[in-house]
Amino acid sequence: MMIYVHIPFCVRKCHYCAFNSKVGGAAERAAYVDALTREINLRGDDSAVETIYFGGGTPTTLTLAELEKIIGALRTAFTVDDNAEITIEANPGTVDATYLRGLKSLCFNRLSLGVQSFNDALLKILGRIHDSRAAIQTVELAKIFFANVSVDLMYGLPNQTLEDVRRDLERIDGLGVQHVSLYGLEVEDGTKFFELARAGRLALPDDDTAADMYDLITTTLPALGFKRYEISNFARENFFSRHNVGYWTGKRYFGFGAGAHGFDGKLRTSNVRDVATYIERLNAGLSVSTVEEVVTRRAAMEEFCFLGLRMTDGISARVFAEKFGANIFDVFGAAIDDNRRRGLLAVDGDKIFLTARGMALGNAVFADFLL
Ligand code: SF4
Structure with a gap:
């Protein structure tokens, strides 16, 4: 954590x-x-x-x-x-x-x-x-x-x-x-x-x-x-x-302070952004945190890919299977194939990662991993 x-x-x-x-x-x-x-x-x-x-x-x-x-x-x-x-x-x-x-x-x-x-x-x-x-x-x-x-x-x-x-x-x-x-x-x-x-x-x-x-x-x-x-x-x-x-690997984290974000493995939360309001609420014994998103299995699969692909080591098909009980090529086959054809993504054994060109155009690749 x-x-x-x-x-x-x-x-x-x-x-x-x-x-x-x-x-x-x-x-x-x-x-x-x-x-x-x-x-x-x-x-x-x-x-x-x-x-x-x-x-x-x-x-x-x-x-x-x-x-x-x-x-x-x-x-x-x-x-x-x-x-x-x-x-x-x-x-x-x-x-x-x-x-x-x-x-x-x-x-x-x-x-x-x-x-x-x-x-x-x-x-x-x-x-x-x-x-x-x-x-x-x-x-x-x-x-x-x-x-x-x-x-x-x-x-x-x-x-x-x-x-x-x-x-x-x-x-x-x-x-x-x-x-x-x-x-x-x-x-x-x-x-x-x-x-x-x-x-x-x-x-x-x-x-x-x-x-x-x-x-x-x-x-x-x-x-x-x-x-x-x-x-x-x-x-x-x-x-x-x-x-x-x-x-980038989906670890849980607490975010403390004004505007800080947190993730407990399921919920994404964010704190009140304004400093004065943050202080006032805590002084009054009120919560400063709200739930922004309940991360569904589908969203978790997407995040696994587009956060993991930010790293040069990329993502592992085996880890995806262990985590989600599904084959990454069944779920994201089209996105992987399209980006491979465009020279933005490479597959080497278990690993899927961005090429140097893909790194420069990362956002375009990540968008393809939204189901
Ligand atoms: S004001 Fe300057 S130093 Fe402060 S957070 Fe922004 S960029 Fe950083």
């Missing part, structure tokens, strides 16, 4: 950000931590926990004492495995050596850093609070305390050129991190970028250039020793994110 904890606070809102995050003051953060620990206490069930992931927002806007309180609540409400992977997202500009040492002593053992780019002009356009020097310094510091450091990298940014992407990749080569997560910019409603795009003032790379950037990144990172283990994730051997692999 896995746990996700959402911390919805940031120092400043980035121009592209549609995540459930806001700028919060110290009093609001403290009230949120109280509410969060209340939710954990209410819903804890003594299950064994394999991974914990603190995401946001920027979890490192909390004080170490606040994080300690949340971790303490989790340890009281659940049984955390000795070798659990415990990740925290952090942004350059929000942590120093003392803070990182503190995170380590709280048992965090994986740090995911929102670097996005090493180009100062692009970081400014994105509205990030840090420049590339701060990002590099934070990575260097992080490596002193953590043996498992991940960085986020973005492409398809306003004014970005292929040469900019090449330079970012050179930086990553020299950085000595264990994991890279890749994000193509999506301009989402409610963001500053959305307004700029509507006013015709966002100079995005054209589709061909964005595709060239994607190709450059997805071919260069493996050449630098990062195995591509999922469409957008690359890692040194043995440094795959166990938490994310859990999502």
Whole structure:
């Protein structure tokens, strides 16, 4: 079983950000931590926990004492495995050596850093609070305390050129991190970028250039020793994110915090998204969670395929048969054959997986696995 904890606070809102995050003051953060620990206490069930992931927002806007309180609540409400992977997202500009040492002593053992780019002009356009020097310094510091450091990298940014992407990749080569997560910019409603795009003032790379950037990144990172283990994730051997692999393989997870999602193997739930409402409801002893979906056998079969196919190892026909008592080729024969013919999917013995072309066109393939 896995746990996700959402911390919805940031120092400043980035121009592209549609995540459930806001700028919060110290009093609001403290009230949120109280509410969060209340939710954990209410819903804890003594299950064994394999991974914990603190995401946001920027979890490192909390004080170490606040994080300690949340971790303490989790340890009281659940049984955390000795070798659990415990990740925290952090942004350059929000942590120093003392803070990182503190995170380590709280048992965090994986740090995911929102670097996005090493180009100062692009970081400014994105509205990030840090420049590339701060990002590099934070990575260097992080490596002193953590043996498992991940960085986020973005492409398809306003004014970005292929040469900019090449330079970012050179930086990553020299950085000595264990994991890279890749994000193509999506301009989402409610963001500053959305307004700029509507006013015709966002100079995005054209589709061909964005595709060239994607190709450059997805071919260069493996050449630098990062195995591509999922469409957008690359890692040194043995440094795959166990938490994310859990999502793609249908593991159960609790989601704590405003807007967090959960899955108990049958029901998909989501929490109240608004931070003030989340705090109010928990203070009043009310539930913050609603059932979004009852996962039917049919939906579970679909998810098995389109989540599992995100990983380069793909899915196993044998595991599908064990799980659902059915032959995957009987259920999804048409989708498998069509995508094989189009060169997007391959079958090798028991395994069904996306080809390199299929990885680039993943969403089109996944749509074919909806029954
Ligand atoms: S740091 Fe991350 S969560 Fe916070 S505003 Fe920027 S993109 Fe959004």
